[in-house]
Amino acid sequence: xxxxxxxxxxxxxxxxxxxxxxxxxxxxxxxxxxxxxxxxxxxxxxxxxxxxxxxxxxxxxxxxxxxxxxxxxxxxxxxxxxxxxxxxxxxxxxxxxxxxxxxxxxxxxxxxxxxxxxxxxxxxxxxxxxxxxxxxxxxxxxxxxxxxxxxxxxxxxxxxxxxxxxxxxxxxxxxxxxxxxxxxxxxxxxxxxxxxxxxxxxxxxxxxxxxxxxxxxxxxxxxxxxxxxxxxxxxxxxxxxxxxxxxxxxxxxxxxxxxxxxxxxxxxxxxxxxxxxxxxxxxxxxxxxxxxxxxxxxxxxxxxxxxxxxxxxxxx
Amino acid sequence: xxxxxxxxxxxxxxxxxxxxxxxxxxxxxxxxxxxxxxxxxxxxxxxxxxxxxxxxxxxxxxxxxxxxxxxxxxxxxxxxxxxxxxxxxxxxxxxxxxxxxxxxxxxxxxxxxxxxxxxxxxxxxxxxxxxxxxxxxxxxxxxxxxxxxxxxxxxxxxxxxxxxxxxxxxxxxxxxxxxxxxxxxxxxxxxxxxxxxxxxxxxxxxxxxxxxxx
Numbered sequence: 001x002x003x004x005x006x007x008x009x010x011x012x013x014x015x016x017x018x019x020x021x022x023x024x025x026x027x028x029x030x031x032x033x034x035x036x037x038x039x040x041x042x043x044x045x046x047x048x049x050x051x052x053x054x055x056x057x058x059x060x061x062x063x064x065x066x067x068x069x070x071x072x073x074x075x076x077x078x079x080x081x082x083x084x085x086x087x088x089x090x091x092x093x094x095x096x097x098x099x100x101x102x103x104x105x106x107x108x109x110x111x112x113x114x115x116x117x118x119x120x121x122x123x124x125x126x127x128x129x130x131x132x133x134x135x136x137x138x139x140x141x142x143x144x145x146x147x148x149x150x151x152x153x154x155x156x157x158x159x160x161x162x163x164x165x166x167x168x169x170x171x172x173x174x175x176x177x178x179x180x181x182x183x184x185x186x187x188x189x190x191x192x193x194x195x196x197x198x199x200x201x202x203x204x205x206x207x208x209x210x211x212x213x214x215x216x217x218x219x220x221x222x223x224x225x226x227x228x229x230x231x232x233x234x235x236x237x238x239x240x241x242x243x244x245x246x247x248x249x250x251x252x253x254x255x256x257x258x259x260x261x262x263x264x265x266x267x268x269x270x271x272x273x274x275x276x277x278x279x280x281x282x283x284x285x286x287x288x289x290x291x292x293x294x295x296x297x298x299x300x301x302x303x304x305x306x307x308x309x310x311x312x313x314x315x316x
Numbered sequence: 317x318x319x320x321x322x323x324x325x326x327x328x329x330x331x332x333x334x335x336x337x338x339x340x341x342x343x344x345x346x347x348x349x350x351x352x353x354x355x356x357x358x359x360x361x362x363x364x365x366x367x368x369x370x371x372x373x374x375x376x377x378x379x380x381x382x383x384x385x386x387x388x389x390x391x392x393x394x395x396x397x398x399x400x401x402x403x404x405x406x407x408x409x410x411x412x413x414x415x416x417x418x419x420x421x422x423x424x425x426x427x428x429x430x431x432x433x434x435x436x437x438x439x440x441x442x443x444x445x446x447x448x449x450x451x452x453x454x455x456x457x458x459x460x461x462x463x464x465x466x467x468x469x470x471x472x473x474x475x476x477x478x479x480x481x482x483x484x485x486x487x488x489x490x491x492x493x494x495x496x497x498x499x500x501x502x503x504x505x506x507x508x509x510x511x512x513x514x515x516x517x518x519x520x521x522x523x524x525x526x527x528x529x530x
Contacts (some may be wrong), residue, residue: 005380100473100484235506
């Protein structure tokens, strides 16, 4: 691990001021950042511990929604009574991710900003445009079973590893931030993460020093909440594909996918076709998919998993 | 012909995976070597730190890069907590911090200022075993024993988490109180890997402590 200086921020103002230092980075749970620092894939010169900022509350909003503080741990969010009752898809997605030890540490904002688990991103002996821009993508001609099938580019076929973000996408969550100049903004979760294009190392639209303070959920959406994750082992593994869905009694509803793209994948314009069944809907949802030899299986897997989700929803 | 080419692709795929994981394992030592030989060594940053471990207050001067795991093992010589993968994948380093189990390899020591930490050494002693330690012995819940301190810390936390009503991936009804079942224990213990494969006896040991039969 590279040498770094360390400070504990007690207020958002001091955290923002510290973020102007060279090589500064915020740290909260640290479960992903420290892992990457050990491999010297992340090499911050200054770490700002933001755990003292008090952003660890889940509050009811006047419009019936929920504001989730950036530092709320994944376990606390999954176990919150309101989330379990009204946002079941979110609770289920969180519980499908990582292990209890990691969920006890991992935060809401950190989960959104975690980096890909592409093995070539982790292997510093191999080219990777995300880790070293311009060096090439080892995954495209390499072992790509886990990788993206849609929205990828010739520069990068990595996926976003989060389960939580997929559920938040289907819930139309909004991300609240504080910028380095102390102004605030609200970002629809659909716009937070970028597709790789020619700059796969730029993974989200946050500016340097911009701090996520909360994620808000609109008032609960009625329907059957389902998160179905398909993976190589039954627990403690990243998704091959996952389906977050809120299904209405008529078979319509909302669907987002995990494990298929550089961000949670949802096509609202196609959702009117959900009542036509999994086959027709998947064709629209994954139109222009461009899988590799290794991961072409993800296309039928999405269609079949979605069919299973719709069948589960019919059963109630 | 088809069979042959399929076989070739499969073998190459396997070799590629093998290469990726082998080099990933080699990375830490390679980069350490580079730092010491070809780059000027930056002076470490030392930070003061106090926390409570098993009821005893400790004040330390640590390199900011020190993980909680290394602080416990190398500074306090509490070597019961084990280093397995050092990347949050195996659970051997599991300790309980402020009532919650975490991977101590993925937490900086300096981020635990003021924390109350319980390690395997604090759960019981040779003459007064914690019920979970006794149950692991009774049910033969280990072979080599390397993952065992992490398994036991995790197991103690599992029963506490169920009591608190925290649901898991296999909890059928999210709004109901979760029960101690073999399925729940298996899911909740999935962050602790046992290379010897003592899993079924570990489930028996935890079930025993929970006061139910498997």
